[in-house]
Amino acid sequence: MQYTLEEIKNILKEEVLINRLELDDVEASDISDDENLFDEDGLALDSVEALDIITGISEIFQVDTNSLTQEEINNNFKSVNDIASFIANNQ
Incomplete structure (x- = not known):
């Protein structure tokens, strides 16, 4: 199935970042599209979460x-x- 970029971002935030990584205290609206997910100013994710x-x-x-x-x-x-962008380019 081909997804639009906005659909990909929404699914990515909800299903991958919040649900899969069990970020229970984070809402999708809290995640900026351009923040570095691995910086302390972002979600401060680590290498194990990158694999997830x-x-x-x-x-x-x-x-x-x-x-x-x-x-x-x-x-x-x-x-x-x-x-x-990676997902959209590789669907």
């Missing part, structure tokens, strides 16, 4: 993430906008 995000987008969006390099992860998984 990658697994989640693979399962939900049917995106092949098996061959991602560390550089690709660093470049494409910093923010909701980055991740959504």
Whole structure:
């Protein structure tokens, strides 16, 4: 199924970030599309949570993430906008 960029962002926030990572005290509206998810000013996620995000987008969006390099992860998984663009380009 092809999703619009806005649909991807909404699913990413609700299903991957909040539900999958069990961020019970965070609302989707609290997550800025361009904030760095791994900075202290953002959600302060760690490398284990990064793997959960990658697994989640693979399962939900049917995106092949098996061959991602560390550089690709660093470049494409910093923010909701980055991740959504990666998904949109690889649907």
